[in-house]
Amino acid sequence: MPPKEPPRRRVPGPARPARPRPASAGARTPRPAPRPAGRRPAPRPPARQPRTIRLGSPRPRLRLVSLGLTLVMLAFVVRLLQVQAVDASAYAAKADKYRFQEYTLSAERGEITDRNGIALAASVDAYDITADPQLFTPEESKVPDAPEQAAALLAPLLGKEPAELAKKLRTPKSRYTLLARKQTPQVWNQIKDLRRVYGQKAQRSAGGNGVNLLGGVLSEPSTKRVYPNGELAAGILGYVNAEGKGAGGVESMLDPALAGQDGKIRFTQSGGRQVPTAGSRGTPAVPGSDIELTIDRDIQWAAQQAITEQVEKSKADRGYVIVQNTRTGEVLAMANAPGFDPNDLSAANAASMGNAALQDAYEPGSTSKVMSMAAVLEEGKAAPDTHVTVPNRLHRGDRLFKDDVDHKTWYLTLNGVLAKSSNIGTILATGQLGATQAESNRVLHGYLRKFGIGSPTGLRYPGETPGILAKPQDWSTSQQYTIPFGQGLSVNAMQAASVYSTIANGGVRVEPTLVRGTKGPDGRFTPAPKAKESRVVSERTADTLAKMLESVVDDREGTGTRAAIPGYRVAGKTGTANRVDPELGRYKGYTASFAGFAPADDPEITVYCAIQNPTKGSYFGGQICGPIYKKVMEFALKTLHVAPTGSEPARLPVTFEPTP
Numbered sequence: 001m002p003p004k005e006p007p008r009r010r011v012p013g014p015a016r017p018a019r020p021r022p023a024s025a026g027a028r029t030p031r032p033a034p035r036p037a038g039r040r041p042a043p044r045p046p047a048r049q050p051r052t053i054r055l056g057s058p059r060p061r062l063r064l065v066s067l068g069l070t071l072v073m074l075a076f077v078v079r080l081l082q083v084q085a086v087d088a089s090a091y092a093a094k095a096d097k098y099r100f101q102e103y104t105l106s107a108e109r110g111e112i113t114d115r116n117g118i119a120l121a122a123s124v125d126a127y128d129i130t131a132d133p134q135l136f137t138p139e140e141s142k143v144p145d146a147p148e149q150a151a152a153l154l155a156p157l158l159g160k161e162p163a164e165l166a167k168k169l170r171t172p173k174s175r176y177t178l179l180a181r182k183q184t185p186q187v188w189n190q191i192k193d194l195r196r197v198y199g200q201k202a203q204r205s206a207g208g209n210g211v212n213l214l215g216g217v218l219s220e221p222s223t224k225r226v227y228p229n230g231e232l233a234a235g236i237l238g239y240v241n242a243e244g245k246g247a248g249g250v251e252s253m254l255d256p257a258l259a260g261q262d263g264k265i266r267f268t269q270s271g272g273r274q275v276p277t278a279g280s281r282g283t284p285a286v287p288g289s290d291i292e293l294t295i296d297r298d299i300q301w302a303a304q305q306a307i308t309e310q311v312e313k314s315k316a317d318r319g320y321v322i323v324q325n326t327r328t329g330e331v332l333a334m335a336n337a338p339g340f341d342p343n344d345l346s347a348a349n350a351a352s353m354g355n356a357a358l359q360d361a362y363e364p365g366s367t368s369k370v371m372s373m374a375a376v377l378e379e380g381k382a383a384p385d386t387h388v389t390v391p392n393r394l395h396r397g398d399r400l401f402k403d404d405v406d407h408k409t410w411y412l413t414l415n416g417v418l419a420k421s422s423n424i425g426t427i428l429a430t431g432q433l434g435a436t437q438a439e440s441n442r443v444l445h446g447y448l449r450k451f452g453i454g455s456p457t458g459l460r461y462p463g464e465t466p467g468i469l470a471k472p473q474d475w476s477t478s479q480q481y482t483i484p485f486g487q488g489l490s491v492n493a494m495q496a497a498s499v500y501s502t503i504a505n506g507g508v509r510v511e512p513t514l515v516r517g518t519k520g521p522d523g524r525f526t527p528a529p530k531a532k533e534s535r536v537v538s539e540r541t542a543d544t545l546a547k548m549l550e551s552v553v554d555d556r557e558g559t560g561t562r563a564a565i566p567g568y569r570v571a572g573k574t575g576t577a578n579r580v581d582p583e584l585g586r587y588k589g590y591t592a593s594f595a596g597f598a599p600a601d602d603p604e605i606t607v608y609c610a611i612q613n614p615t616k617g618s619y620f621g622g623q624i625c626g627p628i629y630k631k632v633m634e635f636a637l638k639t640l641h642v643a644p645t646g647s648e649p650a651r652l653p654v655t656f657e658p659t660p
Helices: 059-086 088-099 146-158 162-169 185-204 249-253 255-259 297-314 365-378 414-419 423-430 437-450 479-485 493-504 539-554 626-639
Strands: 100-105 119-131 177-183 217-226 246-248 263-270 280-283 290-293 318-325 331-337 387-390 393-396 399-402 410-413 508-510 515-519 525-527 533-535 571-581 586-598 605-612
Touching (some): 119 146, 162 177, 297 605, 318 626, 365 479, 365 539, 365 571, 410 414, 414 539
Antiparallel strands (some): 119 177, 318 331, 515 525
């Protein structure tokens, strides 16, 4: 600021003469005192008047704001009316489509156990690996080839082709796709670990806004079928397919009971994940029932080991062993070789995935002669000691028949015909069943049917063959004479075993059974219905046949001496039949077999063995199936604690001395 100028001082001038004032009447007005000399105050500037501002009227502005707000609110009201009234159903449908997911809750499949409750087939925790394809689109993932990259990471873990997975991840307009079924918890844990690693990478990159390449890979809890014993009893159990449905064996036969009832769940989702706070609703799954089989796991193991070793040793096509309780009809073992592992169907041979013991139809050979002898005894046409002269050759119809070995004329009893398994002797014996051959055929056919030949066994097993038995009037000229010794008719292994169980059970046939009962989700056990019974021959005939069958094993003339078991009386019969090759449609090779029961004086167990087309070593039933019978029967007798026999065998005569 500039320096302040000092006030000016006034210099007093000469005094002015006083102006005379007129005097008033009667008094003198005093004069004011003179003003002292000094500074005069500076003159004050005139006071500034305050400026007045005039405001406009607020009403126009308020009207404008009110109009704007009214228009905005009107727009909201119109839109709200459109959403909630006009297009309500369309938007609700879209909301349901994208907000809610509905999945099927798979019911836990019931267990299959042996007669002692040991698991043969069970279900364990597993996961279905799924994905949300929308999260793999370029817009969501910010990666143009996200499906291909994710597929390359998942393929080694899921055992799938990358191209297959990438195609599923590119499913258009979908929020769900199934990548792999029934994966183990270990596989899902590996996927979660990999997903977590990529999630951490996404957090570290792009300022924490990166995208997890595997974020759209999800899982659904499920179960997986496992068979703890591998190949053991696989032919009986069967297997389940990729959808978890029974596709063979008991798994298929009893699938409705085992499968239970699936449930459903509906929940709110966001980004392919369930919203925990939104809740869910649905119907729970009902677990399947447990099935208890008549099979004894230990006996099944012994039978399977024995037949597998012999099939490999004989270089045969296949073989089967059946063990049955003679009194109840319960099947204690049904073993096939070669078998398969239902845990790994990819490595299984398609030809071995069935149950050949029930599905193969073949000509039984000499094991069938016991039915012919039963008919002869029951009809009273002969007795065990009846003399039968057996020539080296026998001409009947259009054929010349012979026995397995060339021989001079044999002088056999009826018991000897069975012991030495003479085809010619059997033809001669059954020829006595009627006054004519046609009548004999009808009588024999009736007994074969009563023994169950040509009919289902009663197991109701999927794919079971009833065998082949033509009507007697349709038997060819040669069949009239071959059927009595087991050629010209076909059976399955279970039918052949059931014949011997019928004789062992005093002539009463009990339908074979595989199921003891079921245990429902409530834990209550329901026994299977009692097996049907029917009398085939009298108890006297059955007892006589049992004694005759002992001669096959016990007598030195018998063909089944290799099946003898020390301490036990054994009844049995060998069989060696010409085999029809299913591919060639003609006879090629042999079917070797052995059937019998023990103890012969108080039967409890039947064992039947058959081997198809042995190509190395012997092909006679007594030679290769007799030892299997012995091994399996010995094991079963010990396992079931059957006491040794206390009596001596009957030792019926086998031959007779001809009169001069």
